[in-house]
Amino acid sequence: DAGVIQSPRHEVTEMGQEVTLRCKPISGHNSLFWYRQTMMRGLELLIYFNNNVPIDDSGMPEDRFSAKMPNASFSTLKIQPSEPRDSAVYFCASSLLGEKLFFGSGTQLSVL
Amino acid sequence: GESVGLHLPTLSVQEGDNSIINCAYSNSASDYFIWYKQESGKGPQFIIDIRSNMDKRQGQRVTVLLNKTVKHLSLQIAATQPGDSAVYFCADHSGGYQKVTFGTGTKLQVIP
Numbered sequence: 001d002a003g004v005i006q007s008p009r010h011e012v013t014e015m016g017q018e019v020t021l022r023c024k025p026i027s028g029h030n031s032l033f034w035y036r037q038t039m040m041r042g043l044e045l046l047i048y049f050n051n052n053v054p055i056d057d058s059g060m061p062e063d064r065f066s067a068k069m070p071n072a073s074f075s076t077l078k079i080q081p082s083e084p085r086d087s088a089v090y091f092c093a094s095s096l097l098g099e100k101l102f103f104g105s106g107t108q109l110s111v112l
Numbered sequence: 113g114e115s116v117g118l119h120l121p122t123l124s125v126q127e128g129d130n131s132i133i134n135c136a137y138s139n140s141a142s143d144y145f146i147w148y149k150q151e152s153g154k155g156p157q158f159i160i161d162i163r164s165n166m167d168k169r170q171g172q173r174v175t176v177l178l179n180k181t182v183k184h185l186s187l188q189i190a191a192t193q194p195g196d197s198a199v200y201f202c203a204d205h206s207g208g209y210q211k212v213t214f215g216t217g218t219k220l221q222v223i224p
Binding site: 004033035042043045048055056091093098099100101102103104105106 | 144146148153154155156157158161201203205211212213214216217
């Protein structure tokens, strides 16, 4: 298996633009997590899905952030409109039945 | 004003020595703990896990100890190598839908 696949690897955009991050979890995994990592706040859980259903989105910073999981093999995290303070590394991770997390390589987002 | 990032504890160890990384948790109901390793530019990677019905678990060159009385977890790395240089996170599973919360991390620097 190729592991968790995230795209793009890097994203540079201007303030106000829409940003969409993509994730393909490991086949067969039933939980998917979106994390954000910054120097200021460390690794933060934004939202997680169980069997494609959003379970807890309390970590999503504000209404500008939204996440979807239309099927078991794909998820998106969207920021609209983006702001400079959204600059961070965004990780997607998947797991099976609550066991260990497998992380993707992350998306480095820079909002200018 | 000047922005201040998270204070990331740093452990410097001579190559070949043993490393001990510590972690405290607060939820006495937590029953599953995981140690992850994050190398520069990569996502966190599973190292070893332990359940609350165990006090100790060993892997290849790594040992995790769990002290439920004082809510403390430690990761021991034997014969530390340059490739062990990374940030190490302990992660706590709270009950319900496999929500995982990460600690702030400890940076391990291996001195050749």
